[in-house]
């Protein structure tokens with residue numbers, strides 16, 4: 001990482017924003033100057049996302065120039081792994097871009113999952129997701145000591161979804177970790193979402209790949225849960241989801257003809273928590 005410090009030498013102190021999308025928190029950096037080398041990005045993100053020694057966040061987002069859209073991004077989980085998409089992070093990125101004058105209130109930006117459209121209305125941000133793929137319902141998987149009925153879908157990143165009776169009593173970390181690394185999801189693994197039906201919609205707790213822990217919210221996970229609940233006839237659109245941190249996310253559906261899955265949009269809050277400046281000691 002010494003190289004990163006050198007290549008950043010002309011840039012210290014480095015401005016960043018800390019934002020929260022429904023309790024999923026992120027560091028955002030205007031990287032249109034492209035001063036962090038691509039080979040250093042993962043380690044840079046891991047060091048900055050560390051609690052206590054860094055800023056502390058579930059992920060880090062580089063906002064970059066694009067010839068094809070208003071901007072493009074690179075998204076890194078707290079462990080430095082790069083993910084194709086992040087629903088809550090996308091909502092924060094859209095508000096960051098709007099507030100920084102990088103894009104208008106209705107924008108399009110490129111992710112590794114594809115093109116995302118977003119609209120910003122003060123702290124309420126709505127993002128369209130790329131078409132959901134790889135939907136598998138009612139798979140029985142042996143996990144730890146017993147079989148579980150597991151559903152899965154890719155909403156830009158892979159998600160497993162399990163419906164449970166006692167959400168508060170679910171051991172999200174141990175069962176989530178066992179499923180996140182389960183052979184059924186291949187070497188890349190999956191995020192894992194535990195969902196309970198409620199009078200006001202769905203309640204969800206998520207174990208996130210790349211954070212390797214429960215997070216307060218997972219946007220693409222909430223979308224996965226809503227899509228699967230509707231496909232199973234357990235809920236109907238639009239689906240309101242209450243997340244661990246107490247925030248709510250709305251999943252909006254646009255029906256498609258034939259066998260195609262509906263188009264999905266994610267709506268919720270995106271808050272600017274603080275603006276700061278990184279020093280080289282954040283990479284120590």
Ligand SMILES: N[C@@H](CCC[C@H](N)C(=O)O)C(=O)O
Nearest residue numbers: 083086087088157218219220
């Ligand atoms: N929290 C995100 C998901 C971020 C990526 C995920 N951890 C993965 O690696 O698949 C969201 O809001 O969607």
